[in-house]
Amino acid sequence: MPSDFLNTIIEQKREDISRASKRVSEAQLMEQARQRSDFRPFADRLSRPGPGGANIIAEIKRASPSKGDICPDLDAAPTAARYKAGGAAAISVLTDTTFFKGCLDDLTAARAACGLPVLRKEFIISRYQVVEAAAAGADAILLISRILNADKLDQLYRLCRELGMDALVEIHTPADAEVVAGMDVRLVGINNRNLSTFETDLAVAVELVARLAPHQVPVAASGIASAGDVRRNLSAGIFNFLVGESIVRAADPAGFIRGLVNAGQAGDNP
Ligand SMILES: O=P(O)(O)OC[C@@H](O)[C@@H](O)c1c[nH]c2ccccc12
Numbered sequence: 001m002p003s004d005f006l007n008t009i010i011e012q013k014r015e016d017i018s019r020a021s022k023r024v025s026e027a028q029l030m031e032q033a034r035q036r037s038d039f040r041p042f043a044d045r046l047s048r049p050g051p052g053g054a055n056i057i058a059e060i061k062r063a064s065p066s067k068g069d070i071c072p073d074l075d076a077a078p079t080a081a082r083y084k085a086g087g088a089a090a091i092s093v094l095t096d097t098t099f100f101k102g103c104l105d106d107l108t109a110a111r112a113a114c115g116l117p118v119l120r121k122e123f124i125i126s127r128y129q130v131v132e133a134a135a136a137g138a139d140a141i142l143l144i145s146r147i148l149n150a151d152k153l154d155q156l157y158r159l160c161r162e163l164g165m166d167a168l169v170e171i172h173t174p175a176d177a178e179v180v181a182g183m184d185v186r187l188v189g190i191n192n193r194n195l196s197t198f199e200t201d202l203a204v205a206v207e208l209v210a211r212l213a214p215h216q217v218p219v220a221a222s223g224i225a226s227a228g229d230v231r232r233n234l235s236a237g238i239f240n241f242l243v244g245e246s247i248v249r250a251a252d253p254a255g256f257i258r259g260l261v262n263a264g265q266a267g268d269n270p
Pocket of ligand 1: 059061121122123144170191221222223224242243244245246
């Protein structure tokens with residue numbers, strides 16, 4: 001069972017959704033979402049390693065419940081441009097306001113400032129948020145297996161695909177892996193962080209990757225902080241990485257991303 005804190009987040013989400021849907025109906029959002037034809041390929045880009053060897057999904061993350069403020073004044077548009085300059089394959093934007101100090105406008109601004117595909121990083125529990133993501137310009141959404149039962153996960157995944165977006169489906173345990181291995185989901189995020197305890201263990205991704213189905217491509221997420229961390233995952237067959245805090249805190253985010261992208265190349269840094 002999710003801890004109290006994860007429950008607190010989910011309760012807050014229910015409130016957010018109820019408030020937002022009074023302002024703009026799902027039908028209105030659906031109309032906007034249906035007009036899109038500008039999707040940038042997220043899953044395709046991450047299906048094979050880029051020229052550097054590692055694909056980095058660089059995250060816009062001002063704060064988190066486990067770390068508090070990371071960079072509260074971070075400006076989404078120039079940050080996304082910097083991430084692109086460093087060779088990021090895609091951008092992840094946390095759109096939760098209460099716990100992560102993000103918003104959907106960050107996603108729209110980040111996307112407009114770089115040519116990269118953009119992932120909506122959110123605790124998605126309802127159709128409304130999926131349609132809202134598409135209307136706001138997301139190319140992909142995160143679906144967290146831990147907070148959805150198998151039916152709901154499947155429904156939201158289908159809706160996401162129907163609207164033209166890709167999904168990153170996140171797992172953390174062997175039981176989550178089993179549910180997702182039975183779906184036609186292509187991109188599977190393996191979160192090294194336990195969302196209840198916030199404990200991060202880099203062994204989680206390298207161990208769980210063996211449980212994915214042959215058609216699935218892994219993305220290691222959380223706690224990745226060095227070229228050495230990337231190399232450890234590359235040896236386990238993982239070439240996609242979702243990285244937040246260590247990029248946001250780096251003095252030179254573009255240079256830091258570049259180091260991660262090229263971590264697998266001979267004669268490279270620590
Ligand atoms: O900042 P880190 O440790 O590099 O982690 C990034 C990302 O994996 C993390 O933000 C994350 C992974 N899954 C989530 C689910 C919800 C909120 C946040 C997340």
